[in-house]
Amino acid sequence: MDTIKPPAESLYEKELQALRLHDTAPKPPNWLLSPKAVRDFILGRDTPLDLNGESVKITRKFYGDDVLIERAIVSLAGNRGLMLVGDPGTAKTMLSELLSAAISGTSTNTIQGTAGTTEDMIKYSWNYAMLLDKGPSYEALVPSPLYTGMKKGIITRFEEITRCPAEVQDVLISIVSDKVMNIPELEDGVLFAKPGFNIIATANIRDKGVNEMSSALKRRFNFETIFPINNVKMEAEIIESQAKTMLRQSGVPIETDRDVVELLATTFLELRTGKTQEGYKIETPQAVMSTAEAVSVYVQSAMTSHFYDDKPISLERLVQNMLGAVVKDNHKDLNVLKTYFSKVVKERAKGEGLWEDYYNTKKWIK
Ligand SMILES: Nc1ncnc2c1ncn2[C@@H]1O[C@H](COP(=O)(O)OP(=O)(O)O)[C@@H](O)[C@H]1O
Ligand SMILES: [Mg+2]
Structure with a gap:
C-alpha cells in the first residue's frame, strides 16, 4: 500500500495471514487469532511459518515485559477494558495498534481524545440533512468508532483518554460494564455489543489529567503501566x-x-x-x-x-x-x-x- 504510514494490519499483512493459517489454539469469540498467536505476533517467533510456500518470519515488535503482553491480551478477552499508561514514547500507541490489528484485523477504529472531545464523538452523531428529511432513524445515525466496535464485535482504540473532560470519559462507564448503548432518540433504540468488542485506552502519565479519571471508570479497566526500555x-x-x-x-x-x-x-x-x-x-x-x-x-x-x-x-x-x-x-x-x-x-x-x-x-x- 502506498501511504506514508500504513496501518499495522497492512504493514504486517503476511505475518498475520501466516499466523491465522497455522493457529489451532482456542480463540475467544470473534477474535481472528488465539491469545497465543496474538502473543507471537507481538513478541515474535523463533521459527518462521509457511505461507503458501513462502517462509514468513514473525518478528518481535515490542521489547520489554513479555508477561505484561500476555496479561494485556487476556484482559481483552475478559469483561474489562485495557488501559495502557506510561511516559510518552513508551510504545502505548504501537501496542494498542498491534493488539487491535491481531485481534480484530483493524487498528484504525480509533477515537483520538482531546480537550474538545464531546459525548457525540464517543457515541454517535446525526446526519442532519437526513435527520430533518426523515426524522431520527438508524440511517441518519453517524456511528462513532465506539459504536462501530460494539456493532461489529471489534476493538475500539481510545487514544489519550485522559485528555478528554472527565464527564465525557464517564460516558464509557455503562458501556464498558453493561456492553450496551442506549439511543434515546430512536424508538427502542439500543445497541448491544457483539462479542469481540472491547476498548484499549492509552494515557500519558505526564499529561495533567490522568488523576482526574473517575474511580468508577478506573474500575472498568485493567491498568498496565509500560516502562521505558532499560537496556x-x-x-x-x-x-x-x-x-x-x-x-x-x-x-x-x-x-x-x-x-x-x-x-x-x-x-x-x-x-x-x-x-x-x-x-x-x-x-x-x-x-x-x-x-x-x-x-x-x-x-x-x-x-x-x-x-x-x-x-x-x-x-x-x-x-x-x-x-x-x-x-x-x-x-x-x-x-x-x-x-x-x-x-x-x-x-x-x-x-x-x-x-x-x-x-x-x-x-x-x-
Ligand atoms: N518497548 C518498546 N518496544 C518497541 N518499540 C518501542 C518501545 N518503546 C518505544 N518504542 C518505539 O517508540 C515508538 C513510539 O511509541 P508510541 O507508541 O507512539 O508511544 P506512546 O503512545 O507511548 O507515546 C514506537 O513506535 C516504537 O518505535
Ligand atoms: Mg501515544
Whole structure:
C-alpha cells in the first residue's frame, strides 16, 4: 500500500495471514487469532511459518515485559477494558495498534481524545440533512468508532483518554460494564455489543489529567503501566530498525550507523535514568528522553547529513538535533546536557575514538 504510514494490519499483512493459517489454539469469540498467536505476533517467533510456500518470519515488535503482553491480551478477552499508561514514547500507541490489528484485523477504529472531545464523538452523531428529511432513524445515525466496535464485535482504540473532560470519559462507564448503548432518540433504540468488542485506552502519565479519571471508570479497566526500555543494546536495536523504516519511507536511501545509534541510545538512557554506565548519578532533564524521541533525532540527523553534507550521518548533526529534542521544554535542560558532556562524555573521550569525536561537538551545545 502506498501511504506514508500504513496501518499495522497492512504493514504486517503476511505475518498475520501466516499466523491465522497455522493457529489451532482456542480463540475467544470473534477474535481472528488465539491469545497465543496474538502473543507471537507481538513478541515474535523463533521459527518462521509457511505461507503458501513462502517462509514468513514473525518478528518481535515490542521489547520489554513479555508477561505484561500476555496479561494485556487476556484482559481483552475478559469483561474489562485495557488501559495502557506510561511516559510518552513508551510504545502505548504501537501496542494498542498491534493488539487491535491481531485481534480484530483493524487498528484504525480509533477515537483520538482531546480537550474538545464531546459525548457525540464517543457515541454517535446525526446526519442532519437526513435527520430533518426523515426524522431520527438508524440511517441518519453517524456511528462513532465506539459504536462501530460494539456493532461489529471489534476493538475500539481510545487514544489519550485522559485528555478528554472527565464527564465525557464517564460516558464509557455503562458501556464498558453493561456492553450496551442506549439511543434515546430512536424508538427502542439500543445497541448491544457483539462479542469481540472491547476498548484499549492509552494515557500519558505526564499529561495533567490522568488523576482526574473517575474511580468508577478506573474500575472498568485493567491498568498496565509500560516502562521505558532499560537496556542500551535493546534500545539501539529499536532505534536502528525504526530509523531504517522511517528513512526508507522518506525515500532517503542511506544505511544506519550502528555505532552512532549505540552512542545515541547510551546518551538517552543515561539522561533518562540519571545514571551512567559507570554507575555515577547524573542530573536528568525535564524533557522526555523517550526511545521514540531518539528515533526522531537519528532520522532528522541522518536526513540533514544526507541533504546538506552528502554523508550518512555526522555527530555534529546528531548533537544539533539532540539539542532541539532536549531543550525544547525547558531551558535549564541545556545545562544538564552541558554537564553531561563536560563530565561523562569527556571522560569517555579519553578511551575511544567515537566518543572523542562526540566530545568535540560540544561547541554546539550553547
Ligand atoms: N518497548 C518498546 N518496544 C518497541 N518499540 C518501542 C518501545 N518503546 C518505544 N518504542 C518505539 O517508540 C515508538 C513510539 O511509541 P508510541 O507508541 O507512539 O508511544 P506512546 O503512545 O507511548 O507515546 C514506537 O513506535 C516504537 O518505535
Ligand atoms: Mg501515544
